[in-house]
Amino acid sequence: MTNPTTLLSVSNLTKKIGKREIVHNLNFNVQPGEVYGFLGPNGAGKTTTIRMLVGLIRPTAGTIQINGYDLQRQFIPAIRQIGCIVENPELYPYLTGMENMRLFARMMKNVSQTKIDEVIRLVELDQRVHDLVKTYSLGMKQRLGIAQALLGDPKLLILDEPTNGLDPAGIRELRTFIRMLATEKGISVFVSSHILNEVQLLCDRVAIIHHGRIVKTGPVSDLIDQHPQVEWTVDEWEQAQTYFESLPYITAIQKRAHNILRVQMPLEKIAETNAKLLEEQLHVVGIRPYQQTLEDIFLAMTGGQTDDSANL
C-alpha cells in the first residue's frame, strides 16, 4: 500500500516501443519536499520515463500516482499537481520575460498577475523580466522556464536534465535554487541527470537507471557510505597488496597512482591493520579514508559499462 504522504508513486512502470522494451518495471516513490535524482547514462530511459510521468506518452504497463491521483484514470487532477520542463523550456526569444509569462499564463486558467510577479521574484528574475528573452543567459532562460512551471502551484516539479549546457556557476545557482524550492516551499523536485556529481550534491535520494531498469534506489548518503574505503600509501606497495589479500575483512583492493592502494574495509580496522603492516616491516606513509562518489558506485554496479556516455 502507498504511504499516504507519498507524492509520486511509480509501480511496475514499463514502456515498449515497437518490440523494444525501453523501460522495464520501474518502482520508486518521491516524498513531499525531497529532491529525488534520476540518474543514468545517455539512452538509459530517463526521458522516456519522464514523458510518461507528465502524461506525454502512455505506459505499456504499470501505474503512476501523483499526490494520490492515478495519472491514467484521474488525468486532470493528477497532472495539476505537476510543473515540468521536459527537454528545453519553450520560450519566445523576441518577447520579454514578462510577455512570455503572460502568454503562458493565458493558456492556463485562473493565473493572476500577482501570481506571475510572485514566481518571477522567486526565480529572482524581477530585475530582468522586462528585457527580451534573447538577451538572457541559458541559466536565466532555465529559471524563466521554472517560473512558468511554478505558475500552477505544483506540488511536484519535474526537470529533465536541467543543467545541460549551463556553465559551472549556472549549475551551482540552479542547485541552490532547487534546494530552496524543496526546503522553503516544500515542493518536491524530480530531476534527471547523467552527471553523478550533480546528483550527489543536489539530491536526497536517487534511483539509478541503466538499460531501462532501476539498478539501485536509496538515500545518496547511504549509497556512498555502504562500502567504506581507505587509501594506504605504502613504499612497498606490492608486498602490502599481497598482505592485504590475506586479511579476511578486506573485500577489494585497487591500485591507484604510484604507491597508493585503495582498499575496501571497515574503518574501525584501520589502527589494527596499520599495526600489522608495521610488524611486517612495511612503511606506511599515509592513511586516508576515501570518500566514495556515486561514480564509483555506479561503475561497481554496472560493471563499468556506461553505454555511450562520456560523462560517466
Ligand SMILES: Nc1ncnc2c1ncn2[C@@H]1O[C@H](COP(=O)(O)OP(=O)(O)OP(=O)(O)O)[C@@H](O)[C@H]1O
Ligand atoms: N520513440 C522511440 N522509438 C524508438 N526508440 C526510442 C524512442 N524513444 C526512445 N527510444 C530509445 O530508448 C532508449 C532510451 O531513450 P531515452 O531518451 O529515454 O534515454 P535517456 O536516458 O533520456 O537518454 P538521453 O539523456 O540520451 O536522452 C534509447 O535507446 C532511445 O534510442
